[in-house]
Amino acid sequence: MLRNIRKEELKEQIFLQSMALFQEKGFDNVTVEEITRACGIAKGTFYNYFPKKEAILLHLGMLQMESAKESLKRYDNLESLKEKLNFLFQDLFARFSIYxxxxxxxxxxxxxxxxxxxxxxxxxxxxQSELEVLIEEGKKKGQVVEQLTASDVAAVVAGVYFYCLMVWASSDMSADEMRATFERRFEVVWGGICPKLDGEGE
Structure with a gap:
């Protein structure tokens, strides 16, 4: 157990040190040798954690996937699909606020x-597959419009999330502004997902 924790700590150290070098010099201008020298590790140790330099950039995405799965377990007892989704995305945006x-x-x-x-x-x-399972459960409870498929809803929700990330990456807005933008757009999407109460919208 302790050994696994140390391995994860070293992997995180390599990731953060690499990203600092990428930010300073540009991704294309940083070599694996520079990364290992900055981390004080052997080249073989680096390849034990990342098969190639590009894999470092995928690490953040994998961390987000792990975070999503942990969040889904944590909020599994909530009855409301909307609450589950809101808490899930709050957790995902938290890492962007830190780094x-x-x-x-x-x-x-x-x-x-x-x-x-x-x-x-x-x-x-x-x-999207993780979201689809969540949305299908919500649909069975009558929290999603019956005519909509869980896969389409999951694709739209995920699309809004990733679009906000891409816009943020190419702009000067803060992580908090990005999260607020997502929350506004999610409310628009939710308006089309959630079944209307009798007489609503007439």
Whole structure:
């Protein structure tokens, strides 16, 4: 157990040190040798954690996926689908608030690289699948319009989230402003997802 914690701490150290170098010099100008020298580790140790330099940029996305799964477990006992989704996205945005510059750099580099975009799309699909299960449960409880499919709803909600991230990465808005933008747009989406009460909207 202690060994696993140390391994995760070292992986996080490599990630943060690498991102600091990427931010200072640009992703393309940083070598694996520079990263290992800055971390005080052997090159072989680096490759034990990251098969190649590009994999460092995917680490943030994987952390977000782990965070999403942990959040879904944490809020599983909540009855309201909307509450579950709100808490889930609050947790996801929290990491961007902690490391805004690193997160912005990661997203920008991933959008620039076709290789990284393919890997990111795979993570997005995985995230949508997690949302789909959640939304299907909400649909069974009558919290989602019956005619809508869970997969379509999940794709729209995930689309709003990732679009906000991309806009944020290429702008000067703060992480809090990004979160607020998402929350406003999620309310618009929710208005189309949630079944109307009798007489509502007439």
């Amino acid at each position: 805004p510059d690193l997160a912005r750099l990661t997203i920008a580099e991933m959008m620039r690289s076709s290789l990284l975009i393919k890997a990111e799309l795979s993570m997005i699909e995985s995230f």
